[in-house]
Amino acid sequence: MNFFKTFKHDTWVKPYIKQYKGLLITALLLGLLTSFCAAALMFTSGYTIDKAATHPINILLIYIPILMTRAFGIGRPVFKYLERLKSHNWVLRVTSDLRTRLYKTLESDASFFSEYHKTGDIMGLLSEDISHLQNLYLRTIFPTVISYLLTIIASIALGIFNPSFGFFVFLLLFIEVFLVPLFSVSIESARRSYQKSVKSDLYVQLTDNIMGVDDWVISGRKDDFKKLTSQNIQNLNQSKNKSKAFRRNRDFGLQLIFAAIVICFLIFTNLTMTNNQVQANFVSAVVLAIFPLSDTIIPVSQGFEEWPQYRDSIERLNTIKPIPNNLPKQVTLDPKDFESISVDNITFEYDSNSPILIKNFTQKIKKGEKLALLGPSGIGKTTILQLILGDLSPQQGQISINDLDISQIQENRENIFSVLNQKPFLFNTTLMNNVRLGNEHKSDAEVKKALERVGLKPLIESLPEKYDTIVGENGSRFSGGEQERIALARILLQDAPIVLLDEPTVGLDPITENDLLETFFDVLKDKTIIWVTHHLQGITHVDHVVFMNSDAIEMEGSPEKLYQTNKHFKDLYQMDQGY
Incomplete structure (x- = not known):
C-alpha cells in the first residue's frame, strides 16, 4: 500500500x-x-x-x-x-x-x-x-x-x-x-x-x-x-x-x-x-x-x-517545486536604450511577523546617477535591491525601467543589471575563468584589461602563474579587498548599465575600504549605481543620499546639501570621518 x-x-x-x-x-x-x-x-x-x-x-x-x-x-x-x-x-x-x-x-x-x-x-x-x-x-x-x-x-x-x-x-x-x-x-x-x-x-x-x-x-x-x-x-x-x-x-x-x-x-x-x-x-x-x-x-x-x-x-x-512563472510577456531591452529607473510608491513586507517593512518608498534614478541607500541593518535596504532586480514583487506600487515594468525584462535582466555584494563567490579555478564569468565571449586581452582597470595588474604580474593563478576555494588565495576587485572586473566585462552594490566593502579596514570605493566609482563612472551601505565612508562619490529608518525616509538629498543643511547628517559624517 x-x-x-x-x-x-x-x-x-x-x-x-x-x-x-x-x-x-x-x-x-x-x-x-x-x-x-x-x-x-x-x-x-x-x-x-x-x-x-x-x-x-x-x-x-x-x-x-x-x-x-x-x-x-x-x-x-x-x-x-x-x-x-x-x-x-x-x-x-x-x-x-x-x-x-x-x-x-x-x-x-x-x-x-x-x-x-x-x-x-x-x-x-x-x-x-x-x-x-x-x-x-x-x-x-x-x-x-x-x-x-x-x-x-x-x-x-x-x-x-x-x-x-x-x-x-x-x-x-x-x-x-x-x-x-x-x-x-x-x-x-x-x-x-x-x-x-x-x-x-x-x-x-x-x-x-x-x-x-x-x-x-x-x-x-x-x-x-x-x-x-x-x-x-x-x-x-x-x-x-x-x-x-x-x-x-x-x-x-x-x-x-x-x-x-x-x-x-x-x-x-x-x-x-x-x-x-x-x-x-x-x-x-x-x-x-x-x-x-x-x-x-x-x-x-x-x-x-x-x-x-x-x-x-x-x-x-x-516536495521540491519550482516557483510558478507568472511573468508577463517578456521584452528585450537594449542596454544602450536605458534611461531611468522609477520606484513608485512601493510597499513590501515578507509577512506579518517580519521586522522588515518598506512603506511608500519612491525614487527616480536617471542614467548615470549614483544613489546611496543608508540606514541601520535590518530595515530593508537589501530588500529594495531585490525588488529592483525583480527577485521580489511589491505588494503595492511599481518598479519600472524606462516605461517597462521590471517583471517584463526578467529573462534578459543580466544585460541591464550587475550586482556586487558583500562576499562575491570566486570559483576554485583560474583568475581568467573567474573574471570571464561576467561575459564568456570576451577575449583574453579584454579580461586582462578589466583586471588592469581594477588595479590588480601589478599583483597578478608578480605571481608565478600570473593570470592562470588558481584563486583557491571561495577565493582563499586572495584577500577580501582583492576578491572584491576580481568581482568588479567581472562587472566591467559584463558591461551592464546599472550596477547594484550591496555593502561590498563591509568588513574591510578603512584604508582598504576607501581605496576600493575610489576604484569602484572611478571605473563605474559611466554607470548608474545604487549603493547600499551602513555608514558614510565614500559618500561624496554619490549624487543622492537616502537615509532610511524603520518607519520611512528620514532624510535625502545630495551629500553636499545635506552636510550644509542637516545637522544630523553632518554629525554622522564627521563621526564617520573621525572628526
Whole structure:
C-alpha cells in the first residue's frame, strides 16, 4: 500500500520509466537471459557428467551437450555484460535527467534559496536522494522484476510436469521473493528512517562546522568542535551494526529455504525420474540448475529492505517545486536604450511577523546617477535591491525601467543589471575563468584589461602563474579587498548599465575600504549605481543620499546639501570621518 501510495502522485520516477521503457525492457530481458544461461549451464553440465558415466554408444550424445555447455558458459557472461551496459545506460540517462531537473527547479528560485532550503538538505538531495533513485532501479526494481519473472516461469514449467510439485515450489519461492522481503521492510523501515534523519543532520552540521570553523578555533573550543558530531556518528554506527546483523541472519534464513528447495528437488527427481537410465541422466541436471537461481532470488530481500530510504528520497524530491512563472510577456531591452529607473510608491513586507517593512518608498534614478541607500541593518535596504532586480514583487506600487515594468525584462535582466555584494563567490579555478564569468565571449586581452582597470595588474604580474593563478576555494588565495576587485572586473566585462552594490566593502579596514570605493566609482563612472551601505565612508562619490529608518525616509538629498543643511547628517559624517 505504501509503495503504490508513494507513486500515486510521483513526478520524479514514473515519467522516466515511461520515457525510456524500450531500454528498460531490453535490460530486463537481458537479465532474464543471464539467469537462464546460468541455470542452463549447470543443467547441461550435470547432464553431460551423468551421460558420460553411462558409456553412451554414440559420441554425439556427449558432443552436443558439451557444445551447449560451452554456449551457455559463454552466453552467461555476455548477457550479464550486456545487461549491465543497458541497465547502467538506462540509469545514467535517468539520473542525468533528474540532476538537470533538480538544478532547473532550484535555479528557478535561487534568489530565495536560503529561505526555502537548508544548504545541508541540498547536499543530502544531491549526494543521497539522486543516488538512492539510481540504486532503486539497479538494486530493487531490476532484481525484483527478474526474480518474479523467474518464479512465474519456473513454477509454470514445473506445474506442466507435475501441478502439485509446481505449486509447492511456487510457495517456497513465494516466501523467498515476497514474504521475507516484506518482513525485511517491516523490520528495517524505522531503522532506515532513523539513519536517514541522522545523516541529514550530519550534512547540516557539516555545513555549519565548515563555515564556522574559524569561530570555533578563535573561541578556544576546539575540543567541543571535534565532539560536536561524535554522538550522531556513534548513534548512526550502532544503528548500521544492527542492520548488518539483521541482514546476516536474514540471508542465512534465505539460504536455508533455498536448501529446502534443493532437497525437495532431490527427493522429487529420485521419486519420478529414476524409472530408467534415460530419466536418471536428468536427475543431477535438474538439481544443479536450481543453484544459480539463488544469485537472482536472494538479493530481492536486500532491495526491499532499502525501499524506505528510496521512498523517503522520492517523497523528498517531490516536495521540491519550482516557483510558478507568472511573468508577463517578456521584452528585450537594449542596454544602450536605458534611461531611468522609477520606484513608485512601493510597499513590501515578507509577512506579518517580519521586522522588515518598506512603506511608500519612491525614487527616480536617471542614467548615470549614483544613489546611496543608508540606514541601520535590518530595515530593508537589501530588500529594495531585490525588488529592483525583480527577485521580489511589491505588494503595492511599481518598479519600472524606462516605461517597462521590471517583471517584463526578467529573462534578459543580466544585460541591464550587475550586482556586487558583500562576499562575491570566486570559483576554485583560474583568475581568467573567474573574471570571464561576467561575459564568456570576451577575449583574453579584454579580461586582462578589466583586471588592469581594477588595479590588480601589478599583483597578478608578480605571481608565478600570473593570470592562470588558481584563486583557491571561495577565493582563499586572495584577500577580501582583492576578491572584491576580481568581482568588479567581472562587472566591467559584463558591461551592464546599472550596477547594484550591496555593502561590498563591509568588513574591510578603512584604508582598504576607501581605496576600493575610489576604484569602484572611478571605473563605474559611466554607470548608474545604487549603493547600499551602513555608514558614510565614500559618500561624496554619490549624487543622492537616502537615509532610511524603520518607519520611512528620514532624510535625502545630495551629500553636499545635506552636510550644509542637516545637522544630523553632518554629525554622522564627521563621526564617520573621525572628526
